[in-house]
Amino acid sequence: MNRKIPLIKEYRIQKLTKCLECFDKFAYHREKQRDCVLELYPNEGNKTLEHREKSIFRGMVIPSLRYLELIIGFGDIIKPSANGKLIIESQFDNELYERCWRAVIFEIDKRIFNFLEIIKQRRFSKNNLIEVLSNQIEGASFRQKKERIEKWLSILHQVELIKYSMDVSLNEDNYKQVLLDIDPNLKNFEKFCDYVIDEYYKLGRSSAGIVDIRELREAVALMFLKERHILTEEQFDHLLRKFITTTPYLHISLGEPMGADQKLFKYKGKFYKTIIMKRKEVLK
DNA sequence: TCAGCGGGATGTCCCCTTCG
DNA sequence: CGAAGGGGACATCCCGCTGA
Numbered sequence: 574m575n576r577k578i579p580l581i582k583e584y585r586i587q588k589l590t591k592c593l594e595c596f597d598k599f600a601y602h603r604e605k606q607r608d609c610v611l612e613l614y615p616n617e618g619n620k621t622l623e624h625r626e627k628s629i630f631r632g633m634v635i636p637s638l639r640y641l642e643l644i645i646g647f648g649d650i651i652k653p654s655a656n657g658k659l660i661i662e663s664q665f666d667n668e669l670y671e672r673c674w675r676a677v678i679f680e681i682d683k684r685i686f687n688f689l690e691i692i693k694q695r696r697f698s699k700n701n702l703i704e705v706l707s708n709q710i711e712g713a714s715f716r717q718k719k720e721r722i723e724k725w726l727s728i729l730h731q732v733e734l735i736k737y738s739m740d741v742s743l744n745e746d747n748y749k750q751v752l753l754d755i756d757p758n759l760k761n762f763e764k765f766c767d768y769v770i771d772e773y774y775k776l777g778r779s780s781a782g783i784v785d786i787r788e789l790r791e792a793v794a795l796m797f798l799k800e801r802h803i804l805t806e807e808q809f810d811h812l813l814r815k816f817i818t819t820t821p822y823l824h825i826s827l828g829e830p831m832g833a834d835q836k837l838f839k840y841k842g843k844f845y846k847t848i849i850m851k852r853k854e855v856l857k
Numbered sequence: 858t859c860a861g862c863g864g865g866a867t868g869t870c871c872c873c874t875t876c877g
Numbered sequence: 878c879g880a881a882g883g884g885g886a887c888a889t890c891c892c893g894c895t896g897a
Contacts (some may be wrong), residue, residue, distance in 0.1 A: 580870075582883095614882085628883050631868060639868090648867070648890095717871060723879095859897100866891080873884070 577711045578686055583637040584724045586674060586731045588613065590664070592634050593657050596644050600652035610634050641681065642806075645787065645835045654836060655790035655806050662798055669801055672754055675732045676803050679751045682734075686725050689734060689743065696740040702726075757808040760797070765804075765812045766820065768796045773850055783828065783847050786813075786838040810838055824851045 583589060595609035607630045611622075614629050635651070638644045643657035653661060656677050663673040682689050688706065697705065703726075707718040729735045734751065736744050753759060772792035776784045790809045797804040804812075817825050817840065827840060828847035837844035 624884095627867095628885090631866090632870095632883080632885090635867090636869065720871090727880095859895100862895085863893095864891105867889085869888080870886085871884105872886100874882090876881080877879095 576709060578721050579640040580721045581637050581640055581724045582633045584728050590660060593643055593653055594661055596651055597653045597661050601650055603649045655794050658791050659794050662795055673803055675734060675747060675751045676754045676805050678728055678732045679755060680805055680807050688725060692735055692741055693743055696742055699741055702741050754803045755805060755808060757811040766816055768793045769816055782849050786846060786848050787836055814840055822853050824853055
């Protein structure tokens with residue numbers, strides 16, 4: 574019954590977005606990513622670079638972005654995930670940007686924290702809610718559990734999925750709207766198929782047709798975003814499964830990863846990293 | 858030549874001080 | 878007091894070295 578929840582140390586949405594931009598701007602360049610992130614944090618005590626790297630970059634920013642699944646890779650090969658890209662690229666429109674964050678956070682809440690379900694059930698005072706939640710999660714001390722709970726509540730509040738008055742309650746309008754935004758069945762499936770095929774061929778041109786599914790996720794999500802539609806990674810995966818089983822004129826094969834890897838595509842109980850598509854008539 | 862040792866780098870986890 | 882902004886111990890990974 575008892576779940577484990579992570580501590581999101583850097584939990585300010587705006588700060589996280591700025592950090593994420595650093596990881597995007599200098600993808601795969603760890604030192605530049607670090608310098609860019611550290612510039613976002615004033616160095617009032619004149620701390621050394623090592624010091625700041627350890628506490629801010631490694632101790633706070635990387636774990637937080639990783640728990641939020643906004644970056645992938647370790648060490649020298651860190652870059653934004655497709656969801657990370659969604660957030661970065663949605664900033665041309667403030668309302669869309671807010672909805673992207675909301676969708677990403679909602680999906681993580683559903684999968685890991687499950688706070689919204691509890692809040693939906695009945696009204697709690699904030700302290701009461703922390704009490705209830707702390708009994709459901711693992712953690713060394715009450716203090717530690719409380720910190721984790723408060724950080725996530727703050728994030729839910731920042732993306733306006735919950736509101737505080739006397740009690741903690743759902744923000745009904747945004748809650749309804751995020752359910753629509755994350756529903757893959759409300760996306761235009763024909764369009765999804767077109768984008769998958771187009772982006773697949775673009776990406777496959779330089780790699781003999783072997784395409785990393787994570788790159789395809791990103792490319793297709795950005796196409797949807799141009800039309801102000803939010804396609805999260807979970808939705809993409811759902812629709813790609815549907816695409817594979819409903820596209821008779823293509824041979825599709827999926828490639829397994831060489832070792833442990835992140836953000837793989839789950840299909841019929843197995844995890845895959847790459848995809849290859851060929852038109853059937855070409856094979857004749 | 859290669860198992861195993863050691864030390865640095867990285868990421869995670871829990872805790873603490875300061876300040877308004 | 879709570880929020881902000883770390884601090885520091887620790888596990889794990891990686892890689893070069895070393896001595897039988």
